[in-house]
Amino acid sequence: MKILQRYFAVSIAQAVGFVLLAFLALLAFMDLTGELPLVGKNGYGSTQAFLYVLILIPGHVYQVMPIAALIGTIYTMAQFASTSEFTVMRAASMSTAMAAWFLFRIGVVFVIITFIFGELIAPRTAPIAERIKLSARGTTVSSEFRSGMWTKDIVKSEGLSGAATGARFFNVREARPDGRLKDVKLYEFDNSFRLRSITVAAAATYQGSNVWRLLDVTETRFSNSTVLTPGVEANLKNNFIQETSAVATQKSASKDVVSEITPRILTVSSSDPARMSAAELRVYTAHLAENKQETDRFKIAFWKKLIDPMAIFVLMALALPFAYLHTRSGGVSLKIFIGIMIGVSFILVNTLFSHLGLLSTWPALLTAIAPSALYLLLALGALWWVERH
Known part of the structure; x- marks a missing residue:
């Protein structure tokens, strides 16, 4: 089973890496497009704009890693299904629980990488990017x-x-x-x-x-x-x-x-x-609470920072049922498109719950964990369905 685990890990890592690079390139292009109207004004040149966009990339890694993990895993599972590799694996006594355990161990690596970028790298690079932009334009924070x-x-x-x-x-x-x-x-x-x-x-x-x-x-x-x-x-x-x-x-x-x-x-x-x-x-x-100021928005953001990387496990679990769908159930491209739609819906639901929690004064932990819990139930339901059919 170690060979099978390694095969899962290499295949998923390659797919996730490719999807992640594609997303980062797209987001960097969008950031650069947004900066182009400012180039040439107040001493803000193209070099500063490119440097600003480059330094923002670690923050984008944190944002898109869960979606990249979802799409990359769906692609790998769909490939296993299309070549009947997953059928052979199941015939070799690999159960659904074992496949889920393989994905969980791979997901731990993605979660750690996401935490490193979200907690150690992005919070330090984002202020540097802002200082470069403000210094070049001669403007101030406020x-x-x-x-x-x-x-x-x-x-x-x-x-x-x-x-x-x-x-x-x-x-x-x-x-x-x-x-x-x-x-x-x-x-x-x-x-x-x-x-x-x-x-x-x-x-x-x-x-x-x-x-x-x-x-x-x-x-x-x-x-x-x-x-x-x-x-x-x-x-x-x-x-x-x-x-x-x-x-x-x-x-x-x-x-x-x-x-x-x-x-x-x-x-x-x-x-x-x-x-x-x-x-x-x-x-x-803590500073806002001591000064008797509104803290709900920052409490929700705090819990989302801790829970959102864990959503990688949930999204990878959602990708597992795609391995049970044979080619006649749709080609690989269709399954990837469905994966993208699932990822987009997760982002929308996650953002919606943040606003609803803030408006309805829901507990911050409940607001942050509700979208992941909802999609975890969806993943368990999908696994139950493919097992039964």
């Missing part, structure tokens, strides 16, 4: 947003520890590819949601250890002394009334600010969750 980039953290009595004394909102007009921030504004509120200070800085650089150094700083502080007014205290327990006359403004060349916000969190906050690693999603979700 230039697409009218008011800049926004994020929030909790102000604590001892910097990163101690009791929470308020909240702080970061507004960054420009986040440059080198990590330097320009036109920074910090809005700090106390625990009663009263404005405590506004800090405006021309630029900011990260010093490490959660310390930002603000340059050319103008800080406006409000005393927020309590004003007791008959009738108002009964209606407003926290008394949001401020003494607007108690305002102090101070200017300084630089100021260090301790914050939970790091360049990594800033980068993640402006990134597409689909391009982030599970580790980055976990860190950013």
